[in-house]
Amino acid sequence: xxxxxxxxxxxxxxxxxxxxxxxxxxxxxxxxxxxxxxxxxxxxxxxxxxxxxxxxxxxxxxxxxxxxxxxxxxxxxxxxxxxxxxxxxxxxxxxxxxxxxxxxxxxxxxxxxxxxxxxxxxxxxxxxxxxxxxxxxxxxxxxxxxxxxxxxxxxxxxxxxxxxxxxxxxxxxxxxxxxxxxxxxxxxxxxxxxxxxxxxxxxxxxxxxxxxxxxxxxxxxxxxxxxxx
Numbered sequence: 001x002x003x004x005x006x007x008x009x010x011x012x013x014x015x016x017x018x019x020x021x022x023x024x025x026x027x028x029x030x031x032x033x034x035x036x037x038x039x040x041x042x043x044x045x046x047x048x049x050x051x052x053x054x055x056x057x058x059x060x061x062x063x064x065x066x067x068x069x070x071x072x073x074x075x076x077x078x079x080x081x082x083x084x085x086x087x088x089x090x091x092x093x094x095x096x097x098x099x100x101x102x103x104x105x106x107x108x109x110x111x112x113x114x115x116x117x118x119x120x121x122x123x124x125x126x127x128x129x130x131x132x133x134x135x136x137x138x139x140x141x142x143x144x145x146x147x148x149x150x151x152x153x154x155x156x157x158x159x160x161x162x163x164x165x166x167x168x169x170x171x172x173x174x175x176x177x178x179x180x181x182x183x184x185x186x187x188x189x190x191x192x193x194x195x196x197x198x199x200x201x202x203x204x205x206x207x208x209x210x211x212x213x214x215x216x217x218x219x220x221x222x223x224x225x226x227x228x229x
């Protein structure tokens with residue numbers, strides 16, 4: 001079978017390209033909301049852990065955060081996805097996409113937390129002293145002075161975490177979510193042709209990663225230029 005015939009069989013006949021189009025939309029949806037959850041969780045955990053290291057306070061919160069980081073970073077994301085769907089939400093009628101968002105968001109939060117914590121730790125202690133000299137308390141200093149600088153320092157790393165998360169969502173099919181990878185697999189199961197649908201999925205992921213990487217590179221350049229001013 002030639003290239004054109006294979007293309008028609010895999011994508012044109014019975015409008016099979018819809019599997020990839022719909023799957024791409026699902027993948028982007030899961031990635032977007034997972035990133036939001038991961039960012040919120042990550043910043044909260046980073047602040048709790050840094051506050052404990054800095055002041056010795058929030059011992060219980062720090063203990064919980066350390067357990068969370070150990071468990072999430074020490075187990076595969078696909079196992080976490082399966083546990084959340086088949087164990088935690090086993091008896092709950094819930095959207096598979098919602099479960100995927102929660103699972104990937106929780107997983108991403110652990111890595112975002114360490115990225116943000118390293119960013120906060122990189123800020124000179126003199127910035128805290130400057131905040132105190134202005135009459136700001138610890139919380140106000142963190143919000144007004146430390147976090148904005150830390151966020152700027154780790155922004156490229158956070159953007160790269162988004163790229164990693166985009167690729168990790170490819171295991172959503174384990175709970176029957178029809179994401180991009182699952183869409184290609186459905187086409188393969190119908191046409192018994194693996195090359196065309198799977199290569200197409202790989203190319204789509206590659207294009208998305210290249211585009212995102214391009215924006216990350218531009219972002220890093222702008223941040224370097226702003227630092228020189």
